[in-house]
Amino acid sequence: MTKNPLKVGFILFAITMLTFFIVYYFFANANYWNTTMQVNAFGMTFLYVAAGFISTYWLRQGTRITYPQAFKQTFVTLFTGGILSMLSIFLFLNYVDTDARDMLNHQYIQTELKNLDEAYAQKKVEVANHIDRNKITELETDYKNAKIGREAALKENRNYFSFKFMSAIFGGFLLFYLMLSIIIAGFMKNKKRYEE
Secondary structure: OOOOHHHHHHHHHHHHHHHHHHHHHHHOOOOHHHHHHHHHHHHHHHHHHHHHHHHHHHHHOOOOOOHHHHHHHHHHHHHHHHHHHHHHHHHHHHHHOHHHHHHHHHHHHHHHHHHHHHHHHHHHHHHOOOOOHHHHHHHHHHHHHHHHHHHHHHHHOOOOOOHHHHHHHHHHHHHHHHHHHHHHHHHHOOOOOOOO
16 A cells, blocks of 8 residues: 555545535435534544544554654645545535535524524523523523524525635644644654664
């Protein structure tokens, strides 16, 4: 198997895009947003952990590697797969199938509104017998403001897949890649820096 992290990153990118298109073709329905989030939370997390581990394991085969070598191998693999995937998904949703983007945006805001209503109902029960009436007023005000904000986003057709939003999301992914690289490198190194 290849020890080049860029090649492993390209393989990771190909698997990520295959998964994206499977979800796109078979699950673009009323639950498209929820299905996408579940695949990202569980499937993609497992895939990227496995890819980072396997890439570093292949590098280690037949040789001894230091922590910096293991870290670089893992991070370059994850970064390559991640940046190519994010760019491809951005381009696809913004220039190829804007209807899918609009559906995801709409379902995201609907999910936010549903979660807001559920949280409000639960907190309303909690503060119903509260002595401090300001708590109830504060809850009502916060709920109304949050609802107005989400309804405004729905009316505006706000694009949560714009370059600005996707860049912010990728910033979060970079932190994930960094932490994962630190952990995997710690487990996979089998040589100290000063060893010959």
